[in-house]
Amino acid sequence: MMEWRDEGVLLSVRRHGESAAIIEVFTAAHGRHMGVVRGGASRKLAPVLQPGAQLDLTWRARLDGHMGAFTVEPIRSRTGLLGDRLGLAGLNAVCALLHVALPEREPHPGFWQVSIALFDALSGPDWPAAYLRWEMRLLEEIGFGLDLTRCAVTGSREDLAYVSPKTGRAVSRAAAGDWVGRLFPLPLALLGQGPTSAEDLARGLAITGHFLSRELALMLGGRPLPEARTRLQEMLLQPVSFTKRE
């Protein structure tokens, strides 16, 4: 009998038969993992099993390769975001990207901590810049970190102004030359410098979106990035999006 206990955040829930549910969680030590929750569709458990909920999970299966069954205890609900238009869009985008980007059962303990910090930040005011940094970190986790520390051409650390759409490496203003039109302008938001303007954020998300689309192409099977991510990107570009609906 296989058994482990871990903490995780719920990414998705799907009804299974009359009363059970199949959930997908992102756990601290076991990565993205699926399992059945008996009674998961019940009135008692349905409010607990909402995406973004932090759960204490015990997983049991006869063999390691089986889907297995979870027993769940709530640690923290994030249903407070239901009335927050932008926060809810952020939660959907994070859950959808974790679902498509991370391989099943591959631990990412450091990234789990970063993701939990972002989930926690979603109920506050200044999380869009943190979301952008989280996407950069997600790229690192799937094996394609952006290198924005030095110029890919000259090795200089000064006046970095562009990002190569091929390599994800920074290019200095002096080295860009005739390639300027083909390079992404490097926003300060990606360097974590200064306050993040809406324009900076838009440029940053365009860059991370480009590399996420490319690196996840196989897993997406020709489809674009999840619509939840596109919707969040659109909302972040509209000033009205930063208000809450009460």
Place this chain on the structure above:
Amino acid sequence: MTQAPGDIERLIELMARLPGLGPRSARRAVLMMLKKRGAVMAPLAQVMAEVAASARDCVRCGNITGADLCDICRDERRATGELCVVEDVADLWALERAGAFRGRYHVLGGVLSALDSVGPDDLRIPQLARRVRDEGIAEVILALNATVDGQTTAHYIADVLAPSGVQVTSLAQGVPIGGELDYLDDGTIGAALRARRRF
């Protein structure tokens, strides 16, 4: 009875696909119908055939009906200027059972779902925007489930309807009648506190 067992097995298989029934309960239901063929099985088969032939979606609201327009859309007394948006027909029926709403409905046919790839074009949201424009709607009540997908859809619809200037409201969230605080989840208690009112 040379063919009957095979047909009966097929009937049991089909019945077992219905919600609330498994193979065992489907077998019991079929056995009961066979014992009361004249009183239960034949009329049931006849009505099912009739409904299968006549049932369709109301062209205006998406409710299930036997004509182009459902009874609610045909009833002029329900043209109150209030439009209640629900996820599916089961929710419409639940609201009708409660008898608390006297306006008209709009059935979306689902909710936005990031993981199931259900986007705005898969739902009856463009038709909703058209109805708001053409039917002189004063208030749209979003009666969607208090789930992440349900509320994501509610926010999306509010955005779509914002340019029309129509008043958009949503159902209250909080302590259900007969509910005990000790048994409520954190999210429900938080929503109830945020929606508190003068007593």
